[in-house]
Amino acid sequence: MNESEYISALYACWPCESETTPEAIALADDAVRAFPDSPKLWCMRGDLIQLAAASCPYSLDDAGACYLRAIAVDPSSVEAHEGAAHFYDVVMSDEQRAASYFAEFQGLRPASSSANVLFPMISIIVDDGH
Numbered sequence: 001m002n003e004s005e006y007i008s009a010l011y012a013c014w015p016c017e018s019e020t021t022p023e024a025i026a027l028a029d030d031a032v033r034a035f036p037d038s039p040k041l042w043c044m045r046g047d048l049i050q051l052a053a054a055s056c057p058y059s060l061d062d063a064g065a066c067y068l069r070a071i072a073v074d075p076s077s078v079e080a081h082e083g084a085a086h087f088y089d090v091v092m093s094d095e096q097r098a099a100s101y102f103a104e105f106q107g108l109r110p111a112s113s114s115a116n117v118l119f120p121m122i123s124i125i126v127d128d129g130h
Helices: 003-012 022-034 039-050 060-073 078-091 095-108 120-128
Strands: none
Touching: 003 022, 003 039, 022 039, 039 060, 039 078, 060 078, 078 095
């Protein structure tokens, strides 16, 4: 499979009303092994790990590491910074850490983005300099 095919296959098995299946996690693992320089695939893997059952062999720390890997691969990836901001804010309840990723996201995102709607508290923290 090429990168686009992996992305399509992952979207096809995306959990809508249930948890991530072990097969989807395995596919995400295969995808990042095949395309380790794809920030999109790293972000998708992090998202799928977050949505997995407690029995998933990966932890939330592994999900966070996916976003950090995506940023390392492409420091200008809007999706990676947005994913990290959301992960640290909502999942890990670490507003300070989230604020740094959100600030990067704010600087990278298109002007028409809805970030201030999606992350209003982080926007306040960044604007106040906290």
